[in-house]
Amino acid sequence: MPKLYQAISLALLVALTQTSCSSSKPATQESTASTSRSKAASGTDIKSYSDVITKSAVTDEGVFTIHKVGDKFYYEIPDSLLQRDFLWISRFANLPSGLGGGYVNAGSSVNEQMVEWQKFENKIVLKTKSYNAYAADSLPISLSVRANNYQPTIYAFDIAALSKDSSGYVIDVTKFLTSDVKAFSGLDADMRKEYKVSKLDDSRSFIHSAKSFPLNIEVKQDFTYDAAEPPSNSATGSISLMMNQSMVLLPKTPMQPRINDYRVGYFNINQYDYGSEALKADQKSYIRRWKLVPKDIEAYKRGELVEPVNPIVYYLDPATPEKLRPYIKEGVEQWQEAFETAGFKNAIIAKDPPSAEEDPDFSPEDVRYSVIRYVASTTRNAMGPSVSDPRSGEIIESDIIWYHNHLRSYRNRYLLETGAANPAARTLDTPIEDLGEMMKEVITHEVGHALGLPHNMKASSAYPTDSLRSGEFTQKYGIAATIMDYARYNYVAQPGDKDIRFVRQLGPYDHYVINWGYRYLPEANSAEAEVPTLDKWIEAKANDPMYRFGSGSGGYDPESQTEGIGADVIKASTYGLKNLKQVAPKLYDWTAAQTNDYDDLEELYGELLGVWSRYIGHVVTNVGGVREERMKPSQQGYIFTAVPAKEQTTSLDWLLKNAFSSPEWLHQSKISRNIHHANYVESVRNLQERHLNSLLSPDRMARLMENEVNDVNYNALDMVRQLQRGIWSEVYSGSKVDIYRRNLQKAYLDRMDYLLNQKQPTRNSRYGTPVELNQSDIRSIVRGELVQLQKQLKSARNRYANDLTRYHVDDAIVRIDNILNPTNS
Structure with missing residues (x-):
């Protein structure tokens, strides 16, 4: 060779x-990185670093280095941060009045998603990432999980240059940050349709600022859209808003999660584990909570109160009125009591906003800061959203939102619900101390949401109703077992009751739930290892109603509903109506007589009707009601138990007397004749019809029919017969039918027509109770009872001398004919 x-x-x-x-x-x-960079360097469009990042560049170093060169913005991405998990949060920084109907404000998050930066050939690609489905990388099925959960590419960038030391990539983000990228836009599809948005106007859109910090990047974009019907400033034909984009580097190793248990109330994240041995994709649910680790673990183990390494800190919005700041701080720090139960001291702190000298980078939109936002809006509300790591449930930031007008709602409710027993409430000029106490408790409630706690509507039924008339009891325990219930005021207390607490406060459940979710378990090295201890804590309190949880969803559990207090809803609503009947005649004197104006009187009277309606609605839930007790198979008893028959019949009798009789006490001439020329009768008709339709809803009747197999001696036919006889009682007594009752009886026939003749989907219920009307007993019951009613009406018509009553009866007879024979009508 x-x-x-x-x-x-x-x-x-x-x-x-x-x-x-x-x-x-x-x-x-x-x-790999070296080879990758070498390939990148061979690209014909890649320039030298100095050609792209010139001497005129303004540079800001942080998680990524940001360069501003003229009107262009560049990100310099370290190679080490490719394929790292980032959380991207899009928020409104500024927005026009009325956008989103008043419930969207500066600071509102419009989207949060996990993203990662990847390199593909000569491009850097920004992709979304999801942890909804996963399997350990060591398992073969992880290949299939990735293949069947391929995530969208949000944007692809050409590599403009390599870093000076070739340890990263420079990309031009100018076009990306000035484009209408749907994944980060403040205008969702519904808004674009409502306001007739045609396009983003490039000539009026620009990058306002871009800042880099050690763990996050904050970008503000000023966008203007062409819109034919904007929410405000309609003459401009446009919508301008400022968006804040936060990109946060998540830790390489996620926080150890805590497994969710539906018997305790926490917001949660859900994942499907395809590596499970359960012969299916096993759903894992983890609670959302802040990461609190004791500074001194040994002292913590000894039972000493220990400060956390990183406490939860809330800053007040610089826009917050000075006189309200102390109450907001107290509302935040009131949770320190509960965290002490979990072994932490100073776990949550409220601070004034830093001055420009103290922190020149402070911004309420910056995801590094949790802020109590004070919003100049006529909306009456408050909210407690938070942002969490989707891998573990760790809450990393939250903004509590307080709308300026919200205290007016609390002032009004305070007057209406407690005014009979509480002299301090009988004025439009509520003392600032009382308003401050209300605000403090609202802030505490909203911070509770931001700590991971959902509403617990079951808690208000934990206390015996008459205990709410005890000063000693209410001062110690409040009016519900948790601040997370919608139990705002003590409307049960009566005139003469002494030393009553009228406003809600933290309760025993709050201490229990914070301990369950936040107590550090140093011996448990996995989420699964914590479960025996967590189960033990739940079972130790299982028979005490103060530690129960119920979301209030479903509308079927009378012990778990909004705005109720006390274990006995009939007794509580009776007390509430008794108080309301004392407030109604005084309303004119407490408002118009003091202000020489009818605006407050009109507003409060409308809300008084709403309060009356709420008390009625609480009792409605007893009829066809099912009590839910959250438990596991290891515990004794049933999860679902129907309300006893006697309690259901008593409830319907109460409704016939208090909801469906003529509510003459509501008709105050000095009110109705000064606020509207003709609206009172129609308002009453509307409210009565609402509760009547609720009683005669397919889902409630389905639950009543279920009683037949659950050994409850009260079914749908029993309810309809009792209701029909009560609503049409004049037919049996021969008495005159007044205008309220005529309206109610017509509403009854309309509802029966709906139940008998309307086409319904198979699952006809907002609450999900399945019922197929054509194949259920509902239509049989409706038809049979209408036939009986028509016979009674025909028999009784000649007994009426009053022309209007007789005409009404004749009309009802014809209406029933048309309902029973719709093809002839």
């Missing part, structure tokens, strides 16, 4: 040997 060929053969052999050896080992990250 010639020497030249021998040399070539030897070189090929060495090359093949090296290739074979290297392929038997995984390439190191550094060698």
Whole structure:
């Protein structure tokens, strides 16, 4: 063999040997990155660093280095941060009045998603990432999970240059940050349709600022859209808003999660584990909570109160009125009591906003700061949203939102619900101390949401109703077992009751739930290892109603409904109506007589009707009601138990007397004749019809029919007969039918027509109770009872001398004919 060929053969052999050896080992990250950068450098469009990042560049170093060169913005992305998990939060920084109907404000989050930056050939790609489905990388099925959960690409960037030391990539983000990227936009599809948005106007859109910090990037974009019907400033034909984009680097190792238990109330995140041995994708649910770790773990183990390494800190919005700041701080820090039960001191702190000298970078939109936002809006509400790591449930930031007009709602409710027994409430000029106490408790409630706690509507039924008339009891325990219930005021207390607490406060459940979710368990090295201890804590309190949880969803559990207090809803609503009947005649004197104006009187009277309606609605839930007790198979008893028959019949009798009789006490001439020319009768009709339709809803009747197999001696036919006889009682007594009752009886026939003749989907219920009307007893019951009613009406019509009553009866007879024979109508 010639020497030249021998040399070539030897070189090929060495090359093949090296290739074979290297392929038997995984390439190191550094060698892969080096190769990647070498390939990138060979791209024809990639320039030298100095050609892109010129001497005129304004540079801001942080998680990514940001360069501003002229009117262009560049990100310099370290190679080490490719394929790292980031959380991207899009918020409104500024927005026009009325956008979103008043419930959207500066600081509102419009989207949060996990993203990662990847390199593909000569591009850097920004992709969304999800942890909804996962499997450990060591398992073969992880390949299928990735293949069947391929995530969208949000944007692809050309690599403009390599970093000076070739340790990263420079990309131009100008077009990206000035484009209408749907994943980060403040205008969702519904808004675009409502306001007839045609496009983003590039000439009036720009990057306001871009700042980089050690763990996050904050960008503000000023966008103007062409819109034919904007929510305000309609003459401009446009919508301008400022968006804040926060990109937060998540820790490499997620916080150890805590497994959710539906018997305790926490917001949660859900994941499907395809690596499970359960012969299916096993759903894992983890609670959302802040990461609190004791500074001194040994002292914590000894039972001493220990400060956390990183406490939860809330800053007040610089826009907050000075006189309200102390109450807001107290509302935040009131949770320190509950965290002490979990072994932490100073776990949650409220601070004034820093001055420009103290922190020049402070911004309420910056995801590093949790802020109590004070919003200049006529909306009457408050909210407690938070942002969490979707991998573990760790809450990393939250903004409590307080709308300026919200205290007016509390002033009004305070007057209406407690005014009979509480002299301090009988005025429009509520003392600032009382308003401050209300605000403090609302802030505490909203911070509770931001700590991971949902509403617990079951808690208000934990206390015996008459205990709410005890000063000693209410001062110690409040009016519900948790601040997370919608139990705002003590409307049960009566005139003459002494030393009553009228406003809600933290309760025993709050201490229990914070301990359950936040107590640090140093011996447990996995989420699964914590479960025996967590179960033990729940079962220790299982028979005490003060520690029960119920979301209030479903509308079927009378012990778990909004705005109720006390264990006995009939007794509580009776007390509430008794108080309301004392407030109604005084309303004029407490408002218009003091202000020489009818605006407050009109507003409060409308709300008084709403309060009356709420008390009625609480009792409605007893009829066809099912009590839910959250438990596991290891516990004794049933989860669902129907309300006893006697309690259901008593409830319907109460409704016939208090909801469906003529409510003459509500008709205050000095009110109705000064606020509207003709609206009172229609308002009453509307409210009565609402509760009547609720009683005669398919889902409630389905639950009543279920009683037949649950040994409850009260079914749908019993309810309809009792209701029909009560609503049409004049037919049996021969008495005159007044205008309220005529309206109610017509509403009854309309509802029966609906139940008998309307086409319904198979699952006809807002609450999900399944019922197929055509194949259920509902239509049989409706038809049979209408036939009986028509007979009674025909028999009774000649007994009426009053023309209007007789005409009404004749009309009802014809209406029933048309309902029973719709093809003839």
